Amino acid sequence: MSDAIVERDRALFGPLSETGRGFYLTVGVLGLAILWGAIAYAVQWSEGLGVTGLHQPVSWGFYVTNFVFFIGISHAGTLISAILRLSKAEWRRPITRMAEVITVMVLFIGAGQILVDLGRPDRMMNVIQYGRYQSPLLWDATSISAYLTASTFYLYLPLIPDIAILRDHLGKRRWLYAVLALGWRGTERQWKILNRAIAIMAVLVIPIAVSVHTVVSFVFSMTIQPMWHSTIFGPYFVAGAIFSGIAAIIVAMGIIRRIYRLQSYLKPIHFRYLGQLLLVMTLLWFYLTFAEYLTGYYGNEPEEMKVFWSKFTGPFWPFFWAMVVANFVIPMVLLVRLRHHAVGKTVVASAFVVVGMWLERFIIVVPTLSNPRLPFPEGQYWPTWIEWGELAASFGVFILFYVLFVKLFPIISIWEIQEGRDVGLKEVEERLLTYLPDGAADAAMPEREKVLT
Amino acid sequence: MNEPESAFDRSVRRTQWVLAGLAVLFVTGIVTWIAHLIRTAWRLGDVLSASIGISLVAIPVFLTLGGVIVYVFVGLLTDRSAR
Numbered sequence: 001m002s003d004a005i006v007e008r009d010r011a012l013f014g015p016l017s018e019t020g021r022g023f024y025l026t027v028g029v030l031g032l033a034i035l036w037g038a039i040a041y042a043v044q045w046s047e048g049l050g051v052t053g054l055h056q057p058v059s060w061g062f063y064v065t066n067f068v069f070f071i072g073i074s075h076a077g078t079l080i081s082a083i084l085r086l087s088k089a090e091w092r093r094p095i096t097r098m099a100e101v102i103t104v105m106v107l108f109i110g111a112g113q114i115l116v117d118l119g120r121p122d123r124m125m126n127v128i129q130y131g132r133y134q135s136p137l138l139w140d141a142t143s144i145s146a147y148l149t150a151s152t153f154y155l156y157l158p159l160i161p162d163i164a165i166l167r168d169h170l171g172k173r174r175w176l177y178a179v180l181a182l183g184w185r186g187t188e189r190q191w192k193i194l195n196r197a198i199a200i201m202a203v204l205v206i207p208i209a210v211s212v213h214t215v216v217s218f219v220f221s222m223t224i225q226p227m228w229h230s231t232i233f234g235p236y237f238v239a240g241a242i243f244s245g246i247a248a249i250i251v252a253m254g255i256i257r258r259i260y261r262l263q264s265y266l267k268p269i270h271f272r273y274l275g276q277l278l279l280v281m282t283l284l285w286f287y288l289t290f291a292e293y294l295t296g297y298y299g300n301e302p303e304e305m306k307v308f309w310s311k312f313t314g315p316f317w318p319f320f321w322a323m324v325v326a327n328f329v330i331p332m333v334l335l336v337r338l339r340h341h342a343v344g345k346t347v348v349a350s351a352f353v354v355v356g357m358w359l360e361r362f363i364i365v366v367p368t369l370s371n372p373r374l375p376f377p378e379g380q381y382w383p384t385w386i387e388w389g390e391l392a393a394s395f396g397v398f399i400l401f402y403v404l405f406v407k408l409f410p411i412i413s414i415w416e417i418q419e420g421r422d423v424g425l426k427e428v429e430e431r432l433l434t435y436l437p438d439g440a441a442d443a444a445m446p447e448r449e450k451v452l453t
Numbered sequence: 454m455n456e457p458e459s460a461f462d463r464s465v466r467r468t469q470w471v472l473a474g475l476a477v478l479f480v481t482g483i484v485t486w487i488a489h490l491i492r493t494a495w496r497l498g499d500v501l502s503a504s505i506g507i508s509l510v511a512i513p514v515f516l517t518l519g520g521v522i523v524y525v526f527v528g529l530l531t532d533r534s535a536r
Contacts, residue, residue, distance in 0.1 A: 131490050133504035138490075142511045145483055149518050157525065178465045179472070182529040193528035197521050204517060 006169050009417060012410050015260050016170060022259070023407070030400040037393020040386040041116060049119045052386045057379045058369040062387040063117035066394055068361040069244070070110030071144065071216055072237070073354075076245025077103030078151045079209045080277075082202040088431065090424055091273055093416045094265045098256065099249045100155040101411070105401045106248075107148045109394050116390055136218040143215045147208050154201045157194060160184050161415040173408070213241040225368050226303040227296055236288045240357060243281040243327075247353035250274050252402070254347035256411060265412050268342040275346035278353065279335040286328045289360075306371045315380070316367045319359050326356025466530075473526035480519035487511055 006013070044051055054061050077099035084092035118124060131138045164184035167177035184190060217237035220228040230236070250271065257266040296304045311320040334349040366381050383391075405411070458466070487508050494504040 128486065130493060132499060133490055133494065133507045134500050139507055142487070142507065146511065146514050146518070149480070149483075149515070153518065153522060160529070175461070175465065178461075179468045182469055182526065183466075183532065184529065185532075187532055187534045189532050189534045190529055193525060193532075197525045200517075200521050204514075204521075208514065 006165065009414055011260075011262060011264065012412050012414055012417075013170065015406050016166065016408070016410065017172065019407070023403070026403055027400065030396040030403070033392040033396030034400065036389040037396065040389030040393070044116075044386050045121065051384060053381050053383045055379065057372045057376045058366060058381040060117075060365050060369055061381050062362075062383050062391055063113045065358065065362045065365050066391060067110050067113035067117070068216055068237075068365070069358050070106040070113065070394070070398075072213060072241035072244045072357065072361070073248045074103045074106045074110065074147070074151070074245065075209050075213060075238070075241040076249045077101065078147075078154055078205040079242060080246060080249065082154070082205050082209075085198070085202045086206075090420060090428055091270060093420045093424075094262075094412045095249065095253060095270055095274070096416070097155070097158065097413050098252050098411055099245075100151065100158075101402060101405050102245070102248055102252060103151045104148070104155050105398050105405070107144065107151065108401075109398050111144055111148070113390075113394070136215065136222045139215045140219060143208070143212045147205075147212045150201065150205045150208050154198075154205050156180075157198050157201060158413055158416065159409060160194060161186065162410050162413060165414055166410070176408075210238055213238045220364065220368075224373065226301070226371065226373055227307045227368050228364075230292060230295070232288065232292060232295075236292055239281065239284050239288050240360060243278070243285045244354060244357035246274060246278050246281060247350035247357070250278065250346050250350035251354060254343065254350075256406070257343070260406075260411075262412065265417070271346040272338045272342040275335050275338050275342060275349070278331060278346065278350065282328060282331040282335065282353075303371070303373045307367050310367045310371055311363060314367075315370075316363060319363055323356050323359040323363055326352040327360065469526075469530055473523075473530065476522045476526065477519060480515050480522065484512055484515050484519075487515075 052061070054063075081092065081096040081099045085096065115121060115124070127138075127141075131141075133139070160180075160182060161184060163177050164181040164186070167174060167181045170177065214234040214237065217233040221230050221233035223229060253266050253270065253274075257263060293308065296308055310316050330352045331349040334345040338345060370379050370381060372378075491501070491504045491508055493499070494501045
């Protein structure tokens with residue numbers, strides 16, 4: 001790639017070569033949040049889970065909520081990126097990497113929640129040595145491992161040509177880039193290998209991603225706990241995951257666009273298209289939530305109804321109705337018309353959806369355990385500073401990883417943008433002609449030639 | 454005639470092959486772990502069918518991932534064709 005082409009996309013190199021005060025300030029603030037989490041975990045390690053708000057009957061709280069939430073967000077990336085890549089949606093080019101990075105980062109954090117939730121982490125090796133595949137928890141471990149492996153590799157593959165550009169042009173961290181570029185020189189054979197591998201991975205990650213969140217839902221629905229034992233929990237969780245994932249991408253796009261001044265790459269049209277997808281997911285999420293509660297209400301089973309009313313009018317009503325407002329009312333109001341202020345509207349709606357989806361996960365996990373089916377006394381859950389610390393640290397680690405990634409690698413794929421400029425237009429035109437009915441291509445030809453001449 | 458590799462290039466190339474080896478080791482490790490869980494279930498008479506059922510899905514997925522990883526690493530690292 002010539003220097004002239006690098007010059008053309010200089011804005012994309014900015015975050016890699018320049019480090020402002022804002023970077024250190026951000027890292028410092030995130031470091032404090034992570035320190036809080038580390039201290040909290042040290043206390044929990046030495047004193048046990050008794051220092052948290054987790055007691056019988058509510059033995060799952062923030063940690064499991066965070067686990068489901070972060071694993072859900074992970075669907076953003078690979079799923080959205082893979083679908084857009086496979087369907088050859090040209091507008092995907094500046095956003096796929098942001099989505100893929102989110103996936104990998106949050107998967108690590110989501111899986112980490114389970115380690116934090118372990119009452120006796122010193123016995124963790126027993127799970128590996130004597131794990132039992134009858135347990136959906138182990139299905140989770142397996143599917144998340146597969147997803148993490150697949151999405152890490154799916155992030156890495158399209159990075160290779162960009163890493164080679166950095167190796168040849170950045171003049172910094174040359175050894176790191178040289179290693180990770182895998183000897184990339186852009187030969188015809190290398191392009192063939194890379195494109196084939198990306199295509200295989202794009203196909204592979206979609207079913208893996210769907211299976212991951214279905215399996216996460218099995219952790220709940222395989223029990224006979226009230227309002228967990230549901231046949232639609234699989235699709236409900238997957239829809240919620242895609243919903244929160246799209247919202248997370250939009251928030252990340254909004255922040256990166258503003259901080260790194262990438263307005264010419266992340267245009268209102270990208271926000272508009274993703275906003276429309278978010279609107280569809282808002283409606284789908286609402287429908288599945290409605291169906292989930294309707295079936296419980298129609299069955300009118302006493303134990304189910306106890307949990308049902310605890311969410312609607314009982315102690316959990318503020319969380320439940322805040323979830324409905326954040327996940328449905330606000331997105332509907334903001335996303336119905338995106339002709340003007342698409343960026344602001346989609347980012348605000350998405351921020352609400354991210355919060356709303358965290359509340360949704362909380363509303364699924366805690367009320368059921370507070371109202372157990374067995375004749376135990378009802379319980380309340382009040383998280384202590386330990387869980388708040390872990391929550392802050394989890395978000396802190398996620399944002400810190402993201403910031404560091406942006407510092408080391410281009411957050412917008414340079415070669416894909418170049419490819420879009422160089423061959424994308426011609427390819428779209430040719431592809432469009434293949435979609436049209438027979439004869440339309442020939443009929444269109446003279447008109448096109450007229451326009452071109 | 455090929456130019457002799459510099460110390461920098463040699464260290465880069467070695468590290469790349471180590472990375473490829475680690476990736477393969479990781480996938481092989483997971484497949485071995487799953488096989489170990491089947492063996493444990495068999496040894497303990499502990500619902501072998503569940504272990505085999507899950508493994509029938511999981512092992513091919515990991516082997517496919519391993520195959521793609523090897524294809525990319527070996528394909529790119531051994532490419533000597535002209536640009």
